[in-house]
Amino acid sequence: MHEIVENQRKFFLTHITRDVEFRRRALKKLQQTIREWEPRISEALHADLGKCATEGYMCEIGLVLGSLRDTLKNLRKWTKPRSVGSSLAHFPSSCRVEPNPYGVVLIMSPWNYPVLLCLDPLIAALSAGNCCVVKPSSTTPATSGVLAEMLSSIFPAEYVKVVLGGRENCNALLEEKFDYIFFTGSPNVGHGIMEAAARHLTPVTLELGGKSPCIVDQTANIKVAARRVAFGKILNAGQTCVAPDYLLIHSSCKDEFVTEFREAVAEMLGDHPVQNDKLTHIITKRHFDRLMGLMADATPVVGGQGNPETLRIEPTLLDGVTPDSASMKEEIFGPLLPMLVWHKWEDVENFVLSRPRPLASYLFTTDKNTENCFRQHLSFGGGCVNDTIVHLAVHGMPFGGIGDSGMGSYHGKDGFDTFTHYKSILKKANWLDLPFRYQPYNKLKACLLRMFLR
Secondary structure, eight states: OHHHHHHHHHHHTTTGGGOHHHHHHHHHHHHHHHHHHHHHHHHHHHHHHOOOHHHHIIIIIHHHHHHHHHHHHHHHHHTSOEEEOOOGGGOSEEEEEEEEEOSEEEEEOOSSSTTHHHHHHHHHHHHTTOEEEEEOOTTSHHHHHHHHHHHHHHSOTTTEEEOOOSHHHHHHHHTSOOSEEEEESOHHHHHHHHHHHHHTTOOEEEEOOOOOEEEEOTTSOHHHHHHHHHHHHHGGGGOOTTSOOEEEEEGGGHHHHHHHHHHHHHHHHOSOGGGOTTSOOOSOHHHHHHHHHTTTTSEEEEOOOEETTTTEEOOEEEESOOTTSGGGSSOOOSSEEEEEEESSHHHHHHHHHTSOOOSEEEEEOSOHHHHHHHHHHOOOSEEEESOSSGGGGOTTSOBOOOGGGEEOOBSHHHHHHHTEEEEEEEEEOSSOOOGGGSSSOOHHHHHHHHHHHO
């Protein structure tokens, strides 16, 4: 690991990655190669997650290509220095802010979206001019293997290096000094990443998760709300960091929502969802067993069935849930949706604000006052009004958490900014050197200083 990092540092110090056209050529090569390798990437996603080709393109490959298109379109503009006005106290001078790459960065990606959450931060890091060590998840060996083969076919190891393997290799990488660490994963692992980074005073971005609430009020279009919430739990079998994690439903529309949710699931997956081979499966038997166990103290009113052989679980709506239920004690990360009833908006605010700040929040309403309270009073990373999940697909909006759900953000220009240090430079002219800042100080100099600096 030390040799990998040192070789990248030597390559970075050649300054070739600072050249904007070098970065553009690298990104165009990645764009072309992803298109050529799409069939192999899709096969790998199916092998690891049972993900169908359409979902794999919609949620991973297509979003990566969109990110590349947006970055290539704007990169020259992003990399331009920015002039800043200087004050009279610094006359005569000019000031500007110059975007500079950090250097050698580490990107650690998870298993749930193994292509998107590996390549999207990589695009941001390369666009900013960095060298990158990429550590994909060992839980998705087929996809990680294809990514390693694909990236090594277009980039030298001193520029982009993929490190495979499990926890031992992760720990070995974290012993090295990087200039930036970008981690996507669980809050529990995030603690360890931050602790390791602190030993070298390495800045970090942590893209974590949490229990993202989905709120439905009495003014919502229930049919549309149920369909879009069901989409959020069907997508990737609910194994999405911004999936609706629990439902806060107004008492007056609970029964209607249950009916519409049931119909939406049947429309998308048929009457027997676990038999539908287009439904992504749970990543491992351990996770499958954990999810089935979360239903023990609740009542499934939609779904509830799982197949341990295929590792598929039906999209499931749970009733009889309390804040102390097992499904409310941890991030679900699966197709289960516990349901709690509310009567007053104040109860919703108090409940959500009493819990750790989530990565996402969702509201279904047609009431402007409720929408304003949602926007202004609740604290979360990002979210939607009258939809779920799709906000993360907008390249122009930052994506990231707050508090327990993470720190830092990326996507589009925000991704470029994440992997960029903005260097401030003042250039002073030599033809005039005002004396009032130099000792010895006297009343005249003190008066001039106050006049210029007030």
